[in-house]
Amino acid sequence: MADVATGVLEIVGARMRTADCKLGFATPLDSLGLSSLDILEIILDLEQRFDIEIPYNVNTKLEFDTIGALVHAIERIVAEQAGSK
Amino acid sequence: MNRVVVTGLGVVSPLGSSLAEYWAALVGGRSGFGPPTLVPAGRVNTKVVAQVKDFVASDHFDERQILLLDRVAQFAVVAARQAHNQSGLSFSEELSEQTAVVVGTAVGGQNTAEESLRRFYTEGAARFHPMTIPKAMSSAPPSHISMLFGIRGPTFAISSACASATHAIGYAFQLIRCGAITCAMAGGTDACITPGTLKGWEALRIFAPDTCRPFSRDRKGMVLGEGAAILVLEALNHALARGAEILTEIVGFGMGADAADLTTPDPGGMERAINGALASATLAPDMIDYVNAHGTGTAINDKLETAALRAVFGTSAGTLAVSSTKSMVGHALGASGALELVAAVMAIRDQVVPPTMNYLGPDPACDLDYVPNEARRRPVRAALSNSFAFGGLNAVIAIRQFAG
Numbered sequence: 482m483a484d485v486a487t488g489v490l491e492i493v494g495a496r497m498r499t500a501d502c503k504l505g506f507a508t509p510l511d512s513l514g515l516s517s518l519d520i521l522e523i524i525l526d527l528e529q530r531f532d533i534e535i536p537y538n539v540n541t542k543l544e545f546d547t548i549g550a551l552v553h554a555i556e557r558i559v560a561e562q563a564g565s566k
Numbered sequence: 567m568n569r570v571v572v573t574g575l576g577v578v579s580p581l582g583s584s585l586a587e588y589w590a591a592l593v594g595g596r597s598g599f600g601p602p603t604l605v606p607a608g609r610v611n612t613k614v615v616a617q618v619k620d621f622v623a624s625d626h627f628d629e630r631q632i633l634l635l636d637r638v639a640q641f642a643v644v645a646a647r648q649a650h651n652q653s654g655l656s657f658s659e660e661l662s663e664q665t666a667v668v669v670g671t672a673v674g675g676q677n678t679a680e681e682s683l684r685r686f687y688t689e690g691a692a693r694f695h696p697m698t699i700p701k702a703m704s705s706a707p708p709s710h711i712s713m714l715f716g717i718r719g720p721t722f723a724i725s726s727a728c729a730s731a732t733h734a735i736g737y738a739f740q741l742i743r744c745g746a747i748t749c750a751m752a753g754g755t756d757a758c759i760t761p762g763t764l765k766g767w768e769a770l771r772i773f774a775p776d777t778c779r780p781f782s783r784d785r786k787g788m789v790l791g792e793g794a795a796i797l798v799l800e801a802l803n804h805a806l807a808r809g810a811e812i813l814t815e816i817v818g819f820g821m822g823a824d825a826a827d828l829t830t831p832d833p834g835g836m837e838r839a840i841n842g843a844l845a846s847a848t849l850a851p852d853m854i855d856y857v858n859a860h861g862t863g864t865a866i867n868d869k870l871e872t873a874a875l876r877a878v879f880g881t882s883a884g885t886l887a888v889s890s891t892k893s894m895v896g897h898a899l900g901a902s903g904a905l906e907l908v909a910a911v912m913a914i915r916d917q918v919v920p921p922t923m924n925y926l927g928p929d930p931a932c933d934l935d936y937v938p939n940e941a942r943r944r945p946v947r948a949a950l951s952n953s954f955a956f957g958g959l960n961a962v963i964a965i966r967q968f969a970g
Contacts, residue, residue: 521769
């Protein structure tokens with residue numbers, strides 16, 4: 482699943498608004514200056530990259546608060562949806 | 567300044583295509599929700615929408631007319647016929663020039679546009695049907711209503727996303743009030759359950775996966791709807807002179823823009839539109855008994871709309887009944903304001919407030935009386951209908967029981 486971590490870092494890194502922040506697993510997502518549109522675009526990029534559907538709904542709380550939690554969530558979705566494609 | 571009254575109502579909705587069916591279902595708390603069957607299965611993720619059911623074009627139009635009418639115009643014309651029937655108006659040459667048709671729509675002839683492009687891109691279609699543009703244009707619904715009744719006054723479409731119908735009716739109200747015209751057929755229409763519209767909304771990730779629960783805890787977003795409602799508006803003197811039955815009086819209209827964000831609403835903008843409607847109606851806040859809310863069921867709208875209502879109504883917010891009919895008919899975009907104003911007119915007429923369905927319990931950020939899960943008989947002297955659209959476009963209509 483190393484490619485998931487690489488992909489997440491790349492995709493989030495390309496959208497983040499804070500230049501001086503070095504991304505790591507512990508980096509909180511809310512420290513990156515992301516707008517709600519940035520988040521929608523990150524989710525879209527992740528879905529396109531990994532050919533998955535992320536059940537993200539803006540009306541409910543984000544289930545991942547750090548880069549690491551996002552990586553784990555994507556890994557889980559990739560594994561779950563691998564069989565259904 | 568003319569007083570303006572409503573003398574006819576017409577409805578095409580997921581709860582039925584007549585005023586009687588629509589209103590009975592709203593008061594009965596019935597939902598028009600179900601899976602999207604108007605779009606090809608498999609490529610949309612949306613689980614629940616509110617489609618106009620059992621609407622068969624050939625029940626309402628002959629073959630030649632159908633060639634000219636997108637679903638969006640069919641809805642509008644059928645609703646206009648009902649409203650006209652109820653009003654009993656007949657258009658003399660003079661009155662036809664003194665009558666306007668103003669219809670709101672958010673996406674217009676989207677079905678025609680999408681079907682043409684589908685054939686172009688996927689089937690290599692070399693040419694389109696000659697009526698493609700006339701069917702797809704957003705102004706087709708008011709044009710068809712004008713042609714059907716021979717109405718030759720100001721006729722046009724208004725587009726302000728989810729506030730389109732409220733802007734259309736409010737503008738027609740102002741035209742009559744200032745004496746520019748005598749009558750109007752005004753409302754909104756949208757037939758927006760198309761593959762393209764659904765995929766576009768899905769990308770915003772604000773659709774509820776289960777149902778629409780406005781103002782409730784654990785609400786998960788909106789449900790897309792479709793339909794049309796048309797109202798006959800008339801100068802009071804004209805309605806009295808011909809002995810028409812007066813359903814209610816339109817007394818105020820407020821509108822404005824947030825000038826802030828394309829998708830996030832601003833409670834300050836909502837507040838200004840509500841205050842604008844009250845000022846235009848010269849109604850004190852404590853005269854309003856019912857607000858038919860914009861109430862989309864999204865986390866943010868319902869919280870900010872509640873804040874705006876609290877700011878406007880102050881202490882009288884405690885006795886205000888607020889409900890969202892989107893909990894039963896979904897969000898019909900450019901038609902929603904008209905469908906909702908019809909509900910408010912009927913609430914005044916029958917002295918019954920329709921409920922907010924699917925309500926699970928209070929959210930701390932939404933602390934008004936939302937008439938949860940059951941209609942309520944109560945005095946309704948005056949009411950507001952709120953519409954707050956993407957782009958920060960806000961419109962609010964105030965109506966009042968007609969008392970001579």
